[in-house]
Amino acid sequence: MEEPLVPLVPMSHTAHIRSHRKPRSNASTMAMRAGVAGGILGSVAVAGASASAYAAEPVTQTIELPTLTADVASQVAQSADAMQQTAANYELQAERDAATAKAAEQAAADLKEAKAEAKKKAEAERRAAAERAASRAAERATLTSKSTSTSASASTSASAPASGSVATVVSFLKAQLGDAYVLGASGPNAWDCSSLMQAAYKQVGVDLPRVSQDQSTVGTDVSLSNLQVGDILYWGAKGSAYHVGTYIGNGQYLDAANPSKGVVIQDLSGYPATGAVRVL
Structure with missing residues (x-):
């Protein structure tokens, strides 16, 4: 018995070019695509639920870390300025004390010299x-x-x-x-x-x-x-x-x-x- 003849379907004039061939879909590819899609949809659902839960919970504490840090920096700067000014005042006072002591020593020396000179002149002018x-x-x-x-x-x-x-x-x-x-x-x-x-x-x-x-x-x-x-x-x-x-x-x-x-x-x-x- 002869096999029936299968009618030939004419091919496209571009079918012999690989890039123009229509890719074939198989079961594994379709399954993979379905799994990925399901995972994405599940993640979206979980994220939505979490967001809803956080949105429903009221905020009871506010942390103002930047403001606290700025205040501390300002206090530290003020303290440093105060210490620097105090040190400058001590140094100025020390210079004044040294100048006063030197002036007192010079005055004592001048007085001693003046007394000696006066005594000498008095002796010379006696007669x-x-x-x-x-x-x-x-x-x-x-x-x-x-x-x-x-x-x-x-x-x-x-x-x-x-x-x-x-x-x-x-x-x-x-x-x-x-x-x-x-x-x-x-x-x-x-x-x-x-x-x-x-x-x-x-x-x-x-x-x-x-x-x-x-x-x-x-x-x-x-x-x-x-x-x-x-x-x-x-x-x-x-x-x-x-x-x-x-x-x-x-x-x-x-x-x-x-x-x-x-x-x-x-x-x-x-x-x-x-x-x-x-x-x-």
């Missing part, structure tokens, strides 16, 4: 102060005044020098009239009171001490009512005299008075001497 006092009193009389001499000054007047030695001393002294007074100077154009006396009496071989205190202790003590030309007059206590001069007669004496007068002749009545000594 000069007494001579300035003598100068103020002597300014009331003129160098050539003789008419105002009292009887006391007349009794102390002496005759002309009795020896050449006295004349030599007086001559030397008058030759220095107008010279300057300089404390500590010893001639030839500037003197103080004691250096002038020393130089004058040295002309006749009498060696006097350098200072007025010692010159008041040499020779023989003489009463002021019994003066002779050439006697040495002194002002101040014997042994601590602050000024000396030479009596030249007629109630007058010659001395290196002070910086404003220099070597001059003055009236004894204007500033009476304390005592006198005789060395000639």
Whole structure:
């Protein structure tokens, strides 16, 4: 028996090209697709149920972590600023304390130096102060005044020098009239009171001490009512005299008075001497 003939179905003109062939579907592929679809739908259903459950539950607590963190940062910054300011204040106070201590030390040193300088000046001006006092009193009389001499000054007047030695001393002294007074100077154009006396009496071989205190202790003590030309007059206590001069007669004496007068002749009545000594 012959098999029946199967009619031939004409093929598409593109059927021989693989990409134009219609893919075949099989059972396994369809099953896989169905499973995937079912899984997706199940997940969607579960998610929907969960969302509904959470949506139904009320919120009872709110955590404000960002706000809390910002507050803490601000407090920390403020605390750091405060500590920095405190440290700066301590440092400034320390600098002020150091400056105060240094200023106190400097003030103490300055005071000590000032006291030493004052003491030195006082010592140097001790004799000069007494001579300035003598100068103020002597300014009331003129160098050539003789008419105002009292009887006391007349009794102390002496005759002309009795020896050449006295004349030599007086001559030397008058030759220095107008010279300057300089404390500590010893001639030839500037003197103080004691250096002038020393130089004058040295002309006749009498060696006097350098200072007025010692010159008041040499020779023989003489009463002021019994003066002779050439006697040495002194002002101040014997042994601590602050000024000396030479009596030249007629109630007058010659001395290196002070910086404003220099070597001059003055009236004894204007500033009476304390005592006198005789060395000639």
